Structures are given as C-alpha cells and as structure tokens.
Amino acid sequence: MREIDREFIEGALPFWKELRPEEKQRLEEGISLRQLPAGTVIHGGTGDCDGLFLLRHGQVRVFIVSEGGKEITLYRLFERDICIFSASCAFKNISFDVMVETVKDTEAYLIPTWLYQEFQHKSLPISEYTNQLMASRFSDVMWIMEQTLFMSFDRRLALFLLEQSNIEGSDRLPITHDTIARHMGTAREVVTRMLKYFAAEGIVELFRGGVVIKDRKKLLTYS
C-alpha cells in the first residue's frame, strides 16, 4: 500500500488508531483502490456484496426504485464518506435493498466483505464505528422520509436546489429537470412547473440543461 493511501485511510477511519499493529497490517493487505467511472452501479438488486467503499474522491448516490421505476435519492456520499450498504449482506437484520451508483468519476478504497466480517465480531472500535455509520444513514433516511411525506413540493425543491448548489460550490447548476425529478421521486412535469414558478418570481433562471440560482435569499424563504 502506498504511503499516500495509508495516510488517507488513517485520517478517514476514526477507529484506525485503536487497532493493534497486526490488525492494521491485515486490513492494509486486503484493502484495494478502485476506479469507478461516473454511472457505475456499485450495488443493487443482483445480490452483489463487494464490501465497504471509502471514497477518496468523487460522488455516490444511494437510492431506492419502485417496481414502476420511480426513484428516490436517500443520500449522497462524498470524499471520506463510507458506503455501508454495498456490504449489506454483512449485516444481520438488514432486510431491504438499495441501489448505489457513482454520479461522478470516483476513486474509492474497497474493504472487501470477507475482511470486514473478520473484524466485525472481534473488534469493539469497529463495531462502535459501524453503529455510528448505521445511525447516520438512518438519520439521512428519516430526513428524506419526513421531507417526502410531510413537506410541500416547493419547499422540497428549494432545499434540493440549495443542497445542489452547496455540493457544486456554485449557483450555476448543470442539472436537467429530468434528473431533479429522479432524485426527488416525482414526475419531470412537476419539477418543470415549479421551476417555472420560481423563475417567474425571479428566484432562478433556467437554461438548456440547467438552473441558475439568482435570488438565494428568496429561495431560502421557501426552504
């Protein structure tokens, strides 16, 4: 393992410093760096269970799909985040399945399922860390659930645009109505209608293939 990889992993995994030297070595030998181009399905529906992915850079989307093809994004993962559900077979009592897909070109460390399982029942720091990861993702899902079930669509869309602008680090968002609709589990027409309303209010400007936030303050009043 390269020094640069070791440093990144040590920094990203809070339990690393609590491991014994031989445990660290065992992990280092089993972890590999993977190149995952945008659009790669890391996990979903086909019984695949490669392991946990620690993102070095890039972006991953975790979502569910209805039988009718309706999608809802549960959460997104970025640099230093860990994807646990790509190793869902390692967790007792997980009876649901999600789709995991790279949104941007992504580089990630893979901790294979067999290796994680070797530690899962032996190491208290790793078990505790798993608890915290599970609780984080649970919180993400509860947030989305409350949003989709309880919140009006204008508010949800405002929050989505603000979040997207946060991720992109820009007010110019290269995202189509169709992609927004898929993230939010709704129809493209619903998104277009609400965006046109926001545009008429001077809150956003629409261009082919994207949205520009013009009046962030006003958008915030909707969120």
Add this chain to the structure above:
Amino acid sequence: MREIDREFIEGALPFWKELRPEEKQRLEEGISLRQLPAGTVIHGGTGDCDGLFLLRHGQVRVFIVSEGGKEITLYRLFERDICIFSASCAFKNISFDVMVETVKDTEAYLIPTWLYQEFQHKSLPISEYTNQLMASRFSDVMWIMEQTLFMSFDRRLALFLLEQSNIEGSDRLPITHDTIARHMGTAREVVTRMLKYFAAEGIVELFRGGVVIKDRKKLLTYS
C-alpha cells in the same frame, strides 16, 4: 430482582449469556420494571431520554408527526421487543426524533440511559446487539417508506388490515377509520372510501368502531 424477571431478561437479551457475572449484577441492580398504561407517551419531543424499554407484555407504537399533525406509524413493538429510540440521546449521529407511545397496557423493563451508556463503549456483545437492533428498525422504516411512497393505497390498506388481524389474532378488528388513518398518515375520508369499496366487494364488513375481514383470500390478492 425477582427470579421471574431475571429469567425473562435472560431469555430476551441474546447478549446476556456473554456478560461477566459482575456485569450481570450491575445491570440487574439498575433495571426496573415499569407499568405503562395504554396511551402513555414514553418518548417524544420533550428531550426525554429515559432509556431502553424491554417489553414484558403489551404493545408500543413508534411514529413520526408532521408540523400539521399528520402521523405515520413506523413500527410497533410487542413482547420481548426492545425500544431503542427512547434512549436516542445515547446514540451518536441520531439526528431525528420519533414519538413512542403505549397502545395497550404495557409492562416493560427499563434499562436507564446512564446504565446503557456505561456498557455501550465497553462491551462488544452489547455493541453488536445494538447494531442488530438498529439494522432491524432501519429495515422497518425502509419498508414503511417504500410502502407509503411507492404503493397504491388499496394495497397499503389491505396489508394494514392483514397485519392488524395478525396482531389481534382475530378477523374482527376493533379499530376506527380515524385510527387507521392516523397509522397510515392519511385522511379519514380516504380510509372510509376504500373500506366502503372493500365492503362492496364483500371483502370486509363494517360495524360501528371496527372492521371484520370476511374474505381473507380476496384481501390477499390486493396485498
């Protein structure tokens, strides 16, 4: 602690046999039996964080409430189940809150938060068990989320009636349209309309304050 309590707790908590004698004693000293009449709010919104409840008998409902008062039942707990979110302050990274309420007269062992926290970072069996509990509840919530977001209402209502009949051990369900609506996060009128449709199809019979399942086979075709 009475022998009858000790036996119940040993049987219900899979990690018990892995604890050291002094750990068992410490827990036994801290656990108490509580009487919780139907309708008691065990946890919700007011920053209360009593601890984990292990149900000796009775029934508990865990649900979320929108600002507008709309409720959705996430899951229900029965004999030998453990309520973790009544100790949500003990879990790092839990950023949501749920309501927890007894539906029937309930008797439950309380493991106070301070006592749980004492073990949480010291005991691998307890940490692993917490993981499994968290994963179970996560799965329950994902199921409800997929139901409410993706499933048609006739299907959801059929599943609800079948589950209710399972819980009651009877085809005669003493439950009002209003209570069903609150469980499912919808309006009473929507429930009434669909129940009337089921009644017209000969699937159920309605009586004041409840529903009788008349044609279980046909109800199953909707589920």
